[in-house]
Amino acid sequence: MEQPEEKSNSTRKSIISTVALIGLLLLLMYAAPMLSEKLKEWSEKSKAEQKADVSSEELSSHGPxxxxxxxxxxxxxxxxxxxxxxxxxxxxxxxxxxxxxxxxxxxxxxxxxxxxxxxxxxxxxxxxxxxxxxxxxxxxxxxxxxxxxx
Structure with a gap:
């Protein structure tokens, strides 16, 4: 009797693992574009800030x-x-x-x-x-x- 119960436990564990793995893959598939978009926004924002800092430094270093x-x-x-x-x-x-x-x-x-x-x-x-x-x-x-x- 222990064998069918062990089999059902291992089957249950493998089903749960498979579902968790599929869920994780789906999450990565849908989250990856959003994350890359956020990373692009952050990098563009930091580039714009650096550019503004550089241009204001250039302007202050030169006269009109x-x-x-x-x-x-x-x-x-x-x-x-x-x-x-x-x-x-x-x-x-x-x-x-x-x-x-x-x-x-x-x-x-x-x-x-x-x-x-x-x-x-x-x-x-x-x-x-x-x-x-x-x-x-x-x-x-x-x-x-x-x-x-x-």
Missing amino acids: EVSPELAQWLPQIEAQLPKNEQGGPKYQLLHVRLSQDSSQLLLDLQEQKEEGAQRVDIILSRDQFGRYTSEDEAFPMRVYPPAASH
Whole structure:
């Protein structure tokens, strides 16, 4: 009598093992794509963070891109940029360009934030007196062209 009971126990164990193995395989089949997708998201996120860190380091290590004619305008422009709570610059000046007809001065800025950098463009239009003023209330700026050297 012990033999049929032993056989049924071993059969039961092998059935349970087989079902567990099939369940594990099914779980792996369905979970693997989700896991690989999550891994891709995490790697893309870390790459984007590293890229943002590198680009902000590159930007902070280099000054703004400015033509030699506009370089003398920089102190005046940078002095008028908004400040953060600590009194430091809230925005980093990336580019300064003058339109071909000299009617507009374009400033490309990048907000210096810990959670991410936001780019801002400011257009200063030349008025009847030759100064460049911003119509954006968030950036009230007035830039006077340097006097022509004689």
